[in-house]
Amino acid sequence: MSPAEEAASILKELGVNADGGDLVSSSPIDGSEIGRVRTADPAEAARAAVEAFERWRTVPAPRRGELVRLLGEELRAAKEPLAKLVTLESGKILQEGLGEVQEMIDICDFAVGLSRQLYGLTIASERSNHRMMEQWHPLGPVLVISAFNFPVAVWAWNAALALVCGNPVIWKPSEKTPLTAEAVTALMKRALKRFGDAPEGLVQLVQGGREIGEQLVDDPRIALVSATGSTAMGRAVGPRVAQRFGRALLELGGNNAMIVCPSADLALAERAILFSAAGTAGQRCTTLRRLIVHERVADQLVARLKQLFAHVKVGDPREHDTLVGPLIDESAFDGMKRVLGERIERVDAISGGYYVRPALVEAEAQAGTVLQETFAPILYALRYREFDEALRLNNEVPQGLSSAIFTNDLREAERFLSAAGSDCGIANVNIGPSGAEIGGAFGGEKETGGGRESGSDSWRAYMRRQTNTVNYGTDLPLAQGIRFDIAP
Ligand code: NAD
Helix, strand or coil, X not given: CCHHHXXXXXXXXXXXXXEXXXXXXXXXXXXXXXXXXXXXXXXHHHHHHHHHHHHHCCCCXXXXXXXXXXXXXXXXXXXXXXXXXHHHHHCCCHHHHHHHHHHHHXXXXXXXXXXXXXXXXXXXXCCCCEEEEEEEEECCCEEEECCCCCCCHHHHHHHHHHHHCCCCEEEECCCCCHHHHHHHHHHHHHHHHXXXXXXXXXXXXXXXXXXXXXXXXXXXXXXXXEEECCHHHHHHHHHHHHHCCCEEEEECCCCEEEEECCCCCHHHHHHHHHHHHHHHHHCCCCCEEEEEEEHHHHHHHHHHHHHHHHHCCECCCCCCCCCECCECCHHHHHHHHHHHHHHCCECCCCCCCECECCEXXXXXXXXXXXXXXXXXXXXXXXXXXXXXXXXXXXXXXXXXXXEEEECCCHHHHHHHHCCCCCCCCEEEECCCCCCCCCCCEECCEECCCCCCEECCCHHHHHEEEEXXXXXXCCCCCCHHHCCCCCCC
């Protein structure tokens, strides 16, 4: 079946109408049009979200969790068609599409549990007959801006938490992946219908490009802007939100490294490298881009990787033995070509699509394009002699998302995880840098933006902290022992 025919049949199955409007969705598989959607009015979306907030914030959190539980059920039932649509629209292989939908299901489960665990603290007061505590209240409308490469999971990470925390959600998906957003919104509508009494405007979709994104970002009615995408996008969005004292959660570009030590299990490392460097055609924020390998094992490892890269199957992401699908579009191909020049190896898989073989580039020094995130499958190999040098290379880039070390030496592993080790938001031992679980907080430092979403206590970013002090005595002692008495 052609991508267009397959998309039409999936959209019909999911009850989505995507045959009108200005925003065109093309499949990276062959470049063909697979649907059209309408853009929406950002100001109207913000107005409706504020109205929904008035009511949703008073719904008990465990009841809010019920809505997310129903969403999880809808996602479970539609896992396969939704994953297939992710493959058609983003070009990732079906296994990864299924993984992405599973991630949505997992975060729903997490958020349902969380809806009964939005704990505050009790704090020892310095004054007698006083009680101090901390409460977490709903924050307000949350805007989710998402990137093309995780067209549905990023929304779920944010929306599942935002909803149990008592906030309405407006989604501005990537203009390159509007259909998957329509499909998820249709599933959400089913969950809302089963839930029964949720306010109108609680979950909204606003399709469009950068301009529509900017209008939403600037809207003072939006309490939190959670934006995922390139560092260039974050540079534009961050200051705009700060200008109006809004809250921003930025999840931006990465330039992730793996250190391979002499004691490493090389067979394990090879598999981790192949998945992290070539998976999703090098278009993950956590993609492995720099290999920092000890000179004693470098020749052996690099030779083996060249072999693996030469044989990995590049082609139609719908075929079960394909490991590398197409790049998202021509501009991604041009970006890769700018770096590799004539060394780029285009694979003649399906006409209209941009298929490339992953490239391994041995770099003399960490400079130039090695410091940048080229959103394509290029892995730079650098050699090291002393462990300190490897750590320095790991950290000496502007980005700080994910990192990994392969070693069987306890001291090296622990130094990598220590305060003087990797400076990234994610640091793994004997696991590649990509493929995070939802239970941990996800995000990175420096040009990656500093935001954290998904598991652990990331939910706090979606709530308003309130400190309360209650006096149940008959005196009015002041803090710090200050005396301020009225003369008798
Ligand atoms: P992109 O920056 O081109 O677009 C991302 C989103 O931002 C889109 O929805 C786009 O319309 C919107 N946008 C762009 N400029 C905007 C502006 N000025 N105001 C408001 N919205 C704006 O990114 P992309 O090409 O879709 O995705 C790839 C990038 O995303 C890579 O850099 C990748 O590392 C990053 N990414 C990061 C994470 C993470 O969690 N750290 C996850 C996925 C992707």
